[in-house]
Amino acid sequence: MDSTTVIAVASIATAGLTITIGCICPALGEGRAVATALTSLAQQPDASSTITRTLFVGLAMIESLAIYCFVVSMILIFANPFWNHFIAQTSGK
Amino acid sequence: MNLTSDQVVLWHHGFMKLNETVVTTWVMMFLMVLGAKLITRKLVTGGAISRWQGALEIIVTVIEKQMKDVGLDEAAKYLPFLGTLFVFVATCSLCIVIPGFQPPTGSLSTTAALALCVFVAVPLFGVGEQGLAGYLKTYTEPTLIMLPFNIISELSRTLALAVRLFGNIMSGVMIVGILLTITPFIFPIFMTALGLLTGMVQAYIFTILAGVYIAAATQSAKPKANLRVHTKQLNPALSK
Numbered sequence: 001m002d003s004t005t006v007i008a009v010a011s012i013a014t015a016g017l018t019i020t021i022g023c024i025c026p027a028l029g030e031g032r033a034v035a036t037a038l039t040s041l042a043q044q045p046d047a048s049s050t051i052t053r054t055l056f057v058g059l060a061m062i063e064s065l066a067i068y069c070f071v072v073s074m075i076l077i078f079a080n081p082f083w084n085h086f087i088a089q090t091s092g093k
Numbered sequence: 094m095n096l097t098s099d100q101v102v103l104w105h106h107g108f109m110k111l112n113e114t115v116v117t118t119w120v121m122m123f124l125m126v127l128g129a130k131l132i133t134r135k136l137v138t139g140g141a142i143s144r145w146q147g148a149l150e151i152i153v154t155v156i157e158k159q160m161k162d163v164g165l166d167e168a169a170k171y172l173p174f175l176g177t178l179f180v181f182v183a184t185c186s187l188c189i190v191i192p193g194f195q196p197p198t199g200s201l202s203t204t205a206a207l208a209l210c211v212f213v214a215v216p217l218f219g220v221g222e223q224g225l226a227g228y229l230k231t232y233t234e235p236t237l238i239m240l241p242f243n244i245i246s247e248l249s250r251t252l253a254l255a256v257r258l259f260g261n262i263m264s265g266v267m268i269v270g271i272l273l274t275i276t277p278f279i280f281p282i283f284m285t286a287l288g289l290l291t292g293m294v295q296a297y298i299f300t301i302l303a304g305v306y307i308a309a310a311t312q313s314a315k316p317k318a319n320l321r322v323h324t325k326q327l328n329p330a331l332s333k
Contacts, residue, residue, distance in 0.1 A: 070264055
């Protein structure tokens with residue numbers, strides 16, 4: 001295998017792994033957050049506006065972890081710096 | 094496939110480049126400023142207000158109330174900055190319903206610029222509120238050992254602000270783009286609707302986080318008396 005193939009294989013496999021693991025963990029965290037928020041909503045319906053606001057902010061913060069993984073995998077596939085570097089090298093030869 | 098609208102260069106001369114992001118941002122800025130000028134041209138304080146003025150008043154009062162809720166006491170002072178951030182990001186997200194529109198916030202350069210504004214504004218407001226020494230002292234709280242971590246957190250939260258907004262908006266645009274090639278008729282509409290929701294939530298989050306950072310920089314020295322009262326009210330068992 002030449003270096004471009006190695007980079008392609010590694011990038012694609014890593015992109016898949018990144019988005020897989022990066023979805024599982026925030027999903028667990030978001031599930032916990034929503035479950036706790038529902039429990040507290042049931043206990044204190046008067047505080048619903050505060051709970052909902054904090055829940056949304058917290059969810060977006062957790063969600064952004066998954067988004068970071070998505071950004072990394074998108075960079076690996078569409079804007080891979082190593083890939084571009086080696087393509088430029090081989091075409092320059 | 095273009096990851097961002099930065100890669101569409103419309104005009105370039107020497108080292109000056111004009112890509113789609115910049116042009117879209119300028120058009121949006123122009124339209125928003127023009128709209129705000131037109132609406133605020135004849136404001137009335139009493140009697141029947143126009144519908145547009147009512148809409149603007151709703152936006153302003155809601156942002157101010159939300160800022161007060163997260164602990165920014167003098168919300169009106171920071172309203173021009175935070176409100177501008179919110180209105181710009183929200184309008185960019187709302188405009189994705191226009192066909193062919195590439196939201197400027199779906200490019201890392203725009204979101205990095207917005208995050209840098211927050212990065213610069215927080216120390217400015219902090220110094221203005223409690224003086225240079227008072228602001229620098231907040232870095233050494235609770236102890237001096239935390240100084241490097243506070244500096245790192247200042248940098249990393251700016252990065253997180255930029256990447257969060259960029260990732261959310263870009264993923265929404267990209268998912269719709271991919272779905273258009275797979276299931277072109279109904280399903281992309283639902284994803285666009287989801288993108289609208291995500292965009293509004295992200296605009297809210299961006300503004301709230303900027304407000305929280307400013308609140309932390311401007312009023313860290315004050316005791317948290319309000320918080321204690323709230324805990325007692327909410328949970329009577331604790332106050333015994």
